[in-house]
Amino acid sequence: MKILHLDQNHPVLIEQLAALGHTNHEDYTSSKAAIEAKMHLYDGIIIRSRFRIDAGFLDKATHLKFIGRVGAGLENIDTTYAATKGIHLIAAPEGNRNAVGEHALGLLLALFNKLHTADREVREGNWQREANRGLELEGKTVGIIGYGHMGKAFAKKLRGFDVEVLCYDIKPNVGDENATQVSLETLQEKAQVLSLHVPHTELTFQMINTNFISAFKQPFWLLNTARGSCVVTEDLVAALKSKAILGAGLDVLEYEKTSFESLFSNTTPPAFAYLLSADNVILSPHVAGWTVESHHKLAQTIVDKIVNYFH
Numbered sequence: 001m002k003i004l005h006l007d008q009n010h011p012v013l014i015e016q017l018a019a020l021g022h023t024n025h026e027d028y029t030s031s032k033a034a035i036e037a038k039m040h041l042y043d044g045i046i047i048r049s050r051f052r053i054d055a056g057f058l059d060k061a062t063h064l065k066f067i068g069r070v071g072a073g074l075e076n077i078d079t080t081y082a083a084t085k086g087i088h089l090i091a092a093p094e095g096n097r098n099a100v101g102e103h104a105l106g107l108l109l110a111l112f113n114k115l116h117t118a119d120r121e122v123r124e125g126n127w128q129r130e131a132n133r134g135l136e137l138e139g140k141t142v143g144i145i146g147y148g149h150m151g152k153a154f155a156k157k158l159r160g161f162d163v164e165v166l167c168y169d170i171k172p173n174v175g176d177e178n179a180t181q182v183s184l185e186t187l188q189e190k191a192q193v194l195s196l197h198v199p200h201t202e203l204t205f206q207m208i209n210t211n212f213i214s215a216f217k218q219p220f221w222l223l224n225t226a227r228g229s230c231v232v233t234e235d236l237v238a239a240l241k242s243k244a245i246l247g248a249g250l251d252v253l254e255y256e257k258t259s260f261e262s263l264f265s266n267t268t269p270p271a272f273a274y275l276l277s278a279d280n281v282i283l284s285p286h287v288a289g290w291t292v293e294s295h296h297k298l299a300q301t302i303v304d305k306i307v308n309y310f311h
Contacts, residue, residue, distance in 0.1 A: 001043035001311070006035065006050050007176045009070050013046065017303060020311065036060040046070060046302065053077040060087060066090060066309070068302045072097075072289065073148065073227070075200040090305045091151040095298030096289030101153030103288035104195055107151035108247030110282055111221060112137060116176065117279045128159040138162045143191030146198035146226065147174045147181065154195055155179040166190060170203070188215045196230055210235040217243060217250065219246050225288035228252040235270040240278060247280035251288040 005026045014024045025042075027035060032051045039045075039061035046068040047053065053067060056147075057076050064087050072093035082089060110116055113134035121128050140163050149165040155165050155178035160182060167179040168187045175181030182190075194216075198204040208222070208231040222245050224231055233254045234247045239245040255263045255272055268276070275281050286302060 002041060003044040004039075004042045004165075005046045007046070007048040009046065009048070009302075010295045012296060013299035015153045016300075017306070020085060022308065028141060032057070035268075039064065044068065044306075049076050052074070052258065053082070055081045058082055058087065061087075067308070068092075068306065070095075070254065070298050070302055073199045075227075088309060090309070092298045092301035092305070095301040096291070096294035097149040097153040099291040099294040100150045100197070100225050100288045101155075101157045102199075102291075103251060103284070104154045104223050104249070107150045107225070107251070107282055107284075108137070108193060108195075108221070109225055111247045111249050111280070114279075116282050127259060140164075140192045141166065141203045142193040142195065143220075144167070144179060144189040144197060145169075145184075145187070146196060146204075147171075147179060148197065150225070151195075151197035152176065152178065154197060164190075172228075177268065185215075189217045191216065191220055192218065193221045196226040198226050198230060200229050206230070206232045208236065209231065210238065213239045213244055216244070218253070219244055221246050223250075224246045225251040226249070228254045228256050228286075233269070233275070237271045237274045240280065242267040247282075248275075249276070249282045251284045252286050253283075257287060294297050 001068055002023045002025065005014065005024060006028065008028055008150055017024055038055055038130060039057065042061065043063055044066045045064065048070045053076060053263040058078065066088040067082065069077065072091060074089055074091050077089065078087060127144045128140040132249040138161060142163050142165050144155060144160060144165065147169040151167060155167065158165050159178055165179040166182045166187050168184050170184060182277055184266065206229065213235065231254060236245065240248065253263065255269065276284065
């Protein structure tokens with residue numbers, strides 16, 4: 001097959017596809033229109049999140065057999081329209097689930113132990129021991145919304161702690177030895193930490209809003225390593241100010257571009273400005289699944305799935 005690579009990935013992807021006899025072309029800079037103009041030449045495309053694969057794009061790709069998305073979600077692809085054309089869709093949540101689980105745990109422990117503020121203060125010559133007294137995870141109840149690859153990976157990391165782990169998912173019977181599946185109401189009643197591991201869908205878009213937060217029976221800590229669009233930032237800030245949310249570890253932001261490569265603009269919305277100044281907030285630039293190891297594993301997962309489907 002002739003395969004067009006639209007984003008740079010680990011070299012193992014091209015190397016192994018070439019070894020299987022496929023022809024690989026790379027185009028990391030052309031406009032979407034220029035890519036569309038030559039899509040009729042290709043049987044497959046490999047993309048991260050460079051641009052949206054919409055119906056117009058797919059109409060130009062008259063010989064397309066598959067789309068490989070080097071990442072977990074498929075929200076940048078019109079999956080319904082692709083299905084009508086018989087195009088096989090490949091994602092790789094297995095490739096970075098461990099990285100996401102570790103990152104979520106790192107955010108939580110850093111928040112509880114005020115590592116980000118303590119580090120900054122010591123560097124500035126301030127030795128504030130009492131102000132940096134931390135919390136222990138032991139005895140807490142952690143709620144996970146979205147119990148797929150990422151949610152399960154985070155729950156597995158929590159096995160080393162004496163905590164109760166609850167999960168909520170729209171799919172039934174996904175709980176396991178690491179998490180007890182409960183209703184959303186039960187999770188909101190018991191959770192002291194909430195970690196999001198959901199895809200971007202109509203159900204999850206702006207899911208974490210004032211009404212959702214107010215349904216919790218006690219203040220909680222929020223972790224989001226899923227999608228920034230799941231959280232209404234203004235409502236999060238209001239909850240941080242009122243202490244309905246005690247702190248937040250955010251790897252993703254509402255203000256990201258859909259490519260995840262940068263923020264929307266250079267202007268700073270007031271809600272984002274608050275997050276930047278808040279001591280009980282830790283931010284990272286959408287890198288929870290972006291480790292040295294996951295870079296390789298994501299590419300390998302795509303290759304393996306192409307082999308399993310076409311060979």
